[in-house]
Structure formats: C-alpha cells, structure tokens
Amino acid sequence: MAGEKEKVCVTGAGGFAASWVVNLLLSKDYVVHGTVRQPGESKYAHLNKLEKASENLKLFKADLLDYDSLRSAFEGCSGVFHVASPAVLSVTDPDQELLEPAVKGTLNVLKACVEAKVKRVVVVSSIAAIVMNPDWPKGQVKDETCWSVPEYIKTMKKWYYLSKTEPESQALEFGKRNELEVVTVCPSVVLGPILQSTLNLSSSLLVGTIKGGLESLEYNYWTLVDVRDLAEALLLVYNKSEAGERYICTSHEIGAEEVVEKYLRPAYPNYNYPNNLTHTEEEKEHLSSKKLQRLGWTFRPVDETLIDSIESYRTAGIVD
Ligand SMILES: NC(=O)c1ccc[n+]([C@@H]2O[C@H](COP(=O)([O-])OP(=O)(O)OC[C@H]3O[C@@H](n4cnc5c(N)ncnc54)[C@H](OP(=O)(O)O)[C@@H]3O)[C@@H](O)[C@H]2O)c1
Numbered sequence: 001m002a003g004e005k006e007k008v009c010v011t012g013a014g015g016f017a018a019s020w021v022v023n024l025l026l027s028k029d030y031v032v033h034g035t036v037r038q039p040g041e042s043k044y045a046h047l048n049k050l051e052k053a054s055e056n057l058k059l060f061k062a063d064l065l066d067y068d069s070l071r072s073a074f075e076g077c078s079g080v081f082h083v084a085s086p087a088v089l090s091v092t093d094p095d096q097e098l099l100e101p102a103v104k105g106t107l108n109v110l111k112a113c114v115e116a117k118v119k120r121v122v123v124v125s126s127i128a129a130i131v132m133n134p135d136w137p138k139g140q141v142k143d144e145t146c147w148s149v150p151e152y153i154k155t156m157k158k159w160y161y162l163s164k165t166e167p168e169s170q171a172l173e174f175g176k177r178n179e180l181e182v183v184t185v186c187p188s189v190v191l192g193p194i195l196q197s198t199l200n201l202s203s204s205l206l207v208g209t210i211k212g213g214l215e216s217l218e219y220n221y222w223t224l225v226d227v228r229d230l231a232e233a234l235l236l237v238y239n240k241s242e243a244g245e246r247y248i249c250t251s252h253e254i255g256a257e258e259v260v261e262k263y264l265r266p267a268y269p270n271y272n273y274p275n276n277l278t279h280t281e282e283e284k285e286h287l288s289s290k291k292l293q294r295l296g297w298t299f300r301p302v303d304e305t306l307i308d309s310i311e312s313y314r315t316a317g318i319v320d
Helices: 016-027 042-048 067-074 094-115 150-156 159-177 201-211 227-240 256-267 290-294 302-315
Strands: 007-010 031-036 057-061 079-082 120-124 181-187 189-191 221-226 246-249 252-255
Touching (some): 016 031, 016 042, 016 079, 016 227, 031 042, 042 057, 057 067, 067 094, 094 120, 094 159, 120 159, 120 227, 150 159, 159 181, 181 227, 189 227, 189 302, 201 256, 201 302, 221 227, 221 256, 221 302, 227 290, 252 302, 256 302
Parallel strands (some): 007 079, 079 120, 120 181, 181 246, 189 221
C-alpha cells in the first residue's frame, strides 16, 4: 500500500550492536520487530526509550533454537537483520553454548525467513570467519575471498571462530539454493557507546584498559569498527548490495599503546592503564573494507569512537 512503512526484524534486539541497528532503523521510519529472549527484563529497558519506539518498535519473545518463535516475529517483514549469536570466547561446552545457537539458530532464522516470505536477510558474521586461514599469503591484506578454515579452527579449539564461520558459509549457500537474498557482514572488534545497561564482551576490552588492575591486555593490537558505523553498514548492504555478497566491516588498525598514549591518557589522565601494551608483529591483522566503501560506506575517526565509548560507560556507571 502506498505510504505504508517497511517492516523489518532485528534478532537479539537488546544486544550491543543490535540496539544501534534498531535505533537506526527507527530513525529511518522502519517499523521494527525486535526479538528478545526474556521480554520484560530490565536489560531491554533502553529499547523502549529509543525515539519512535512507542509507535514503531514491537518486541517478540524468541530464541534462536525455537523455530516457531522466530517465524512469528518475522510475520509481515520484508527484511531481517540477523544479529543474535552467543558472543562469548570462553565456554565449557562449545556445542551447547556456542555452536548450536549459532549454526542451528541461523538455519532456523533462514528457514523462517523463507516461510514468512522475507525477501532479504543481512547476517552479522565476524572477521572471526575470515582471519583463521593459515594458507593466506603472509602480509597480504585479507579481503572477502579469505575464509577461516574450519579444520584449522578445530585444531586450535577457537570455538567462537567456528561459531561464526559455519553459519556464515551455510547462510550464503542457503541463499543460493532458496528464494532468499542473503548478504553477510563481517565486523572487526566493535566499540563505541553502549545503549544497553550491561557490558558486552567487546566493550569490556576498553573497560579493561581504563579500569585498572590489569598488567597487560589480552589483545595489544586492535582491529576495530564503531558500532554506529556498523549499523550504517548493515542498512547500506540491506538497501544497496547484490544478493549473495560478503562484506568486511572494519575501520581502524591500531596498537593498544597508541590507543592509550595518543587518545586516552590525554583525555583521562587519572585512569589506571595497564603497563604492558606493546604488540608483536604477529598480533597485527590487515583487513580491507574497500568493498563496503565502494557501496558508499564511510566511518568516523577512532578518537570519536574511543571517547564516546568511555563517556557512555561513565553515564552507565560502569566506570567512574
Ligand atoms: N562485538 C564485537 O566485537 C563483534 C565483532 C564481530 C561480530 N560480532 C557479532 O555481532 C553480533 C552482536 O554481538 P554484540 O557484540 O552486540 O553481542 P551482545 O551484546 O552479547 O549481543 C548478543 C545477542 O545475541 C542474543 N542471543 C544469544 N544467544 C541467543 C539465543 N540462543 N537466542 C536468541 N538470542 C540469542 C543475545 O540475546 P539476549 O539479550 O536475550 O541475551 C544478545 O541480544 C553477534 O552475532 C556477534 O558474533 C560482534
């Protein structure tokens, strides 16, 4: 019907990245269905405070392992942004905690999309699905043709990497075999202001850097993107990409020492920064987002991401 607003669904709407996707979609006048696992919980309160949420956001109770719940949430939607996935690095039972929700969950999403006559789904993958490739020539910038190798990941027991690689490749295959346009986006480490009140894994990297008590960080070389730029990238590929494409979404490659000495210490001299922040050459990853930039994607400068992040942790009472 002329003038009717487009309806789309965001899975895992209350998460760090998904909250910004919901925010962007509402600001562009989409009607948004958001899936959450425990409606009514205070951890989703920020969603209802977003501008236009009262008119245009509807939350649905859904779990990735519950097909029918996804199917109901997708009803009437022309697009789905599949953002939900367990974002944890250390697990005791990789199958149950990571692989099942990620792999079976993504297939449930895709099948429910077909049944609900969704036209396009944007799947949020990760550079974890790109970087674990021992055959890629050393020093060569990694682009979308580079895939993490499942057998290699298994030998390294990097289960999170497998939980992003398998669903992404299966999603692109599924799209080819079915009447569903699938596009995947592989973000690097996502930083930027939090909308939610709890701390997600990637934001804890920056919180750990300023909170003190650490001798050194786990990662001393950061390949990162701002969460707001990621949300823009997801909407851009939703509207502009050909089906079946894959995009790396990353903006900055920077050593933790430079993060602290150039950007954080001058603005926040009193935080208790770790002592050992130097990185080795092996820690460096070189990735290209040129393909996404050719579609028109731009990104903000790194200092804006860092400072806005810290201000949001202060506002949330996570750091002083
Ligand atoms: N942050 C990064 O640095 C980064 C980098 C690359 C890729 N990614 C990808 O980006 C996406 C979002 O990550 P994030 O950083 O925003 O993490 P997050 O804040 O932890 O969000 C993860 C979301 O997934 C949902 N979820 C997990 N298991 C689920 C299940 N079984 N059923 C339904 N929902 C489930 C969670 O729902 P509840 O709120 O109900 O718990 C939560 O909303 C993930 O796909 C992640 O792999 C993140």
